[in-house]
Amino acid sequence: MKSFNLLTENWIPVQQQGQFETISLKRLLCRDEDWQICMSRDDMELAALQLIVCIVQVMFMPDDEDCLMDAYKKPMSEADYDKGILPFMEWFDVLHPEYPFMQTASVKPDIKNKKVENGSSIQKLFVGLPEESSKSGSSNAFFNSSDEIECVCLGESVIALFQQATNGFSLGGQFYSVGLKGSMPITTLIQERNLRKCVWCNVLNKEFIKRTSSLLDGDKNNQPTWVVSPSFDSKSPEYAHTIGLLRGLFWQPARVKLDVDDTFKVKGFFKEQGMSYVKDFWHHPHTPIDIIRLKNNKESPFLSAKQDLPLWGQMLSFFYTQSPEKEGISRALVVSHYAQTIGRKKPINLVVGGYVKGKSTESLAGRKHEMYSISSGWENQIAEMSLLVSYGLDAQKALDDAVYSFGKELKEIRIVRNKEKPSKLITNLKNQAKKLYFNNSEELFHSIMRELDVNDISKYNDNFVQLAIGTFDTIFLPYEHDPKLLKAIVTGRRGLIKKLVKIR
Known part of the structure; x- marks a missing residue:
């Protein structure tokens, strides 16, 4: 009988000093070796770390901080x-x-059963890669050709399977469910150079879980979904408060089965239509939540990445818990735990990753992955970090207003460059300016964080001011030779400077 057990086999892709290897979980935890996860995509590396953390969390959960x-x-x-x-x-x-x-196990290819899809290509399992048969332009976001992946090893396919179920979106639109955190939630995990220590930085101890959540309360169902299936009956949903820690961390909302050949290569998978139903909120420890949305019983309260906002724009939500009177954001349990245990009085390196929703509920517009580092004392620096983030966002708003001021000057002009209507031109310029500003802001924000002086946050305001001015000049440079537009450009730039002076 074929077997591939994640607890005994070599499946973790790692490297140290250019040496690449696939090791077992046992070797990782039982030897003092300096490994780092190494995969071809940053989102898959984060998924691999999260999968390891979840396994260690349920099997080797420490009783207390000691x-x-x-x-x-x-x-x-x-x-x-x-x-x-x-x-x-x-x-x-x-x-x-x-x-x-x-x-x-029961999902198998069956021509007579219309609910079972025969052999979806394996790249469909990797978030961002479409099926070989896909004709959608948006589905081709992260790969070069429709036949790029023919097969993968079992370990990599399992990481993709876990990522799809935990942090992705449905495998087929309205006929398939998403995970306990909803569609495309953000994941935040502590990062350390040594992989073994990094795993333990993200494992919550039992005493902390009991004190801060209900994940270990009562007589919960702790059997995984592949042993006791979720409810696929809308009239009899499974309630979140009955879901145990193991069942929740490895929640699989869909009926899928890997297509594995005799050489242990995965060439595709089979899936069966069906919506699994869960009612109420399950507090996943790796994702920040919006307390207000939770209290108002709105859609999933877990945070997601936004297409028109860089990750640093949501940074406070990753590191801090704010009062409900403000934004009502609660950082992930794993960050709170680190601040109170291993990370006490230490710097923090937080890796943040997530997918960006497209125009429709289950379409993908992109992916975001960053690591933010803050020196020791970060737990008490919410005011300073809030000010830094506001500098960056306020400068972008001033840039928006400057484009609007430019537009007001065009009201009298019916036809401008290339016979483009003023309203359409303004919309295009606003979108271009916002995209360019935020794209360049990521590198700027990281450079600020590397030299951050929390005692003088205000000096970093000039960095964002210069970025806004440079963005405006770049966007409007092609239009400066047009006499009809020059006055409007000057007016817009003057308005930008006035706004930025107020921010200073």
């Missing part, structure tokens, strides 16, 4: 590892005949 610190400082004994994985061996076998990891 136990956590011991695990962080020194490798686990092989005897303790073998003992810890023993109760979970059946559930983490990717090829198990009855309970394949995050799959439904």
